[in-house]
Structures are given as structure tokens and as C-alpha cells.
Amino acid sequence: MADNKEGAQTEMEEEVIRKCTDNFAEYFQVDISDETKTIEDNIEDLLASLDEFSHLADTIRNDSSQILFLLLPELCAKCQSLPTVFNRIDQLEVFIDKVKQCVLELENLVDTAEQDLGSNSIQKVLNSIPYLGLIQKKTAPSVESEKGEFKLPTLYKTSDYFKPIPKEKSLDSEGIVTQLEVDLQK
Numbered sequence: 001m002a003d004n005k006e007g008a009q010t011e012m013e014e015e016v017i018r019k020c021t022d023n024f025a026e027y028f029q030v031d032i033s034d035e036t037k038t039i040e041d042n043i044e045d046l047l048a049s050l051d052e053f054s055h056l057a058d059t060i061r062n063d064s065s066q067i068l069f070l071l072l073p074e075l076c077a078k079c080q081s082l083p084t085v086f087n088r089i090d091q092l093e094v095f096i097d098k099v100k101q102c103v104l105e106l107e108n109l110v111d112t113a114e115q116d117l118g119s120n121s122i123q124k125v126l127n128s129i130p131y132l133g134l135i136q137k138k139t140a141p142s143v144e145s146e147k148g149e150f151k152l153p154t155l156y157k158t159s160d161y162f163k164p165i166p167k168e169k170s171l172d173s174e175g176i177v178t179q180l181e182v183d184l185q186k
Contacts, residue, residue, distance in 0.1 A: 091161050092161075094161060095156070095158070095161040098156045098161070099156060102153070102155055102156055105153050106153065109153065
């Protein structure tokens, strides 16, 4: 019986130990599925951001090479043609000043002629109508008899200010003159 008692006690002890180990096992069983899901989502977001960044870096690299090998030489070629354009602009400014000076001179001559002739716009209109007996027509003094002959002032010539553009240096439609326009000017 003693063996029975000892065997029953051993079984009880084993049962208590089993229950105790099951209880401890329950403490160590942790549900980390929520945490792993969050970590996996963060990893996917980081991978997507890394993919976007690598695509952006490739695009920048391609655009940089395109700018370096295609657009930069075109820009340099355009810059080399700029002094010609600047010279033409300077010539145009000088030409405009000369035209302005000639127009002012001609306006002064016209004003002087109108004062000398005593012209009045209403009188001119009425004098141009055949005599109806209503208005007595005054005889205007002759310009040739009082002042002499009219002398035309020296005017400008555009060829003095604008030289023909050589065929190889003509600019495209984005510039100023096309080859067709150069041919038409001749």
C-alpha cells in the first residue's frame, strides 16, 4: 500500500506539475499577429518609398544626361549667335533715334510752313469749296515768291543702319530672320 500511496502521490505531483506547466505555458503564449502585421505594413511602405526614390533618382539621372548631351550644346549654339542679335538691336536703337530726329525736323518744317502760309484748317476747308459769294476769299501769299523754293531735309537711309545678313548666319523662326526673308530682302 505504501507503494500505492507513493504511486498516487507521484501521479498527483505529476498532475500538479503538468497543470503548473500548462499555466506557465499560457503565460508565455503571446499573440503577436497584430504587431507583426503593423511591422509588415511599415516594411511594405518603406519598400514602396524606396522604389519611388530609386525611380526618381533614375529619372533625374536620365534628365541630367539629356540636358548635358542634348540641350546644353543647343543652348551654347544659341548663345554664340546672341552677339549678332545684340548688334542688330543696337543698330535698331540708333536707327530709331535717327527716325525720331527726322520726324521732329519735318514736323518743325510743317509747323513753320503752316505759320508762314497762315493756314487754318477751317479756312482750308472753306477755301477749297468753290466761291458761293458768302465768304470772301483771301489770297494767300505765294510760298515761292516770299521764301523761295522748298528744300527737303536730309533723310535717313535704312541701308546705312542695317547690313544684309549673311546666308550662313541667318536665324530660324524662333530668332529674327529666316533664310526666305533674307532672300526676299535682296
